[in-house]
Amino acid sequence: MPLTGITGSPSMSLGHRTDLVVLRLTGSDITEHGPLTLVRTPSNPTYRWGNFVLVDDSDDGADWFEALGLFRSAFPGETTVRFGIAPSPPMIVLPGYIARLDLEGDVALVSDAAPSAPVPDGMTVRALEDDGDWAAAFELQRVNNGYEDDADVDFLTQQLAAYRGAVERGSGRWFGAFVGEALVGGLGVFSDGGPDARYQSVDTHPDWRRRGVASAMLAAAGRWALDALGAQRLVIVAERDSAAMRLYERLGFSEVDVQLRLSGPQSVLGL
Incomplete structure (x- = not known):
């Protein structure tokens, strides 16, 4: 049976949704805090994207102060912050201080x-x-x-x-x-x-x-x-316009959405 307990939002990107599945299957702790999902991998604390906060910014905008507070409380002493953005673009609203972080996006592709x-x-x-x-x-x-x-x-x-x-x-x-x-x-x-x-x-x-x-x-x-x-379908994630993405498209995979992440030193936030 599929894993339960992580609902996510209907707009959550397929990349993040399947990431959560693999993270749970491989031993990560995943807990929901309203629009925030905390992902921790105690067995592998240096796993960057196994220790982060996933933010649902799809409706009226998430409380990014709350997201930052959750990250700091979960990972005390960590100087680099890491946030996943649950929705695929364009459903994102980033306040100015959060936009100082580095934004990256990978493409989720599928084939049936x-x-x-x-x-x-x-x-x-x-x-x-x-x-x-x-x-x-x-x-x-x-x-x-x-x-x-x-x-x-x-x-x-x-x-x-x-x-x-x-x-x-x-x-x-x-x-x-x-x-x-x-x-x-x-x-x-x-x-x-x-x-x-x-x-x-x-x-x-x-x-x-x-x-x-x-x-x-x-x-x-x-x-x-x-x-x-x-x-029923196969999912793979790749950097846009990379050799890997071009290979997957040649093999019959089609782009579905984009998986967004933000990261950078806490010092750039000015908070």
């Missing part, structure tokens, strides 16, 4: 059918199976993201442990593209039993990009999510 793409010659696409596979997935993400210092490594360790936990509980699966014993690509797909299955963390090793790896993984994971999870 799994992509059609061949598996490149000499490659196998399958679900991760054991500790060795998950260790390879960790190393792939570490390399792709350039993680070197202890804080980044600890974040990634906790993040993949959370994904693996959700997989072992039956809420998703992590797929890898293998050439021999080497993992050259990976991604996850998750659902709470509702209509949407959400892709996560599409990664291809730098030496294997533009060779059909991501397409093959998206196809395999999409078929599995529609069949095994009973999903």
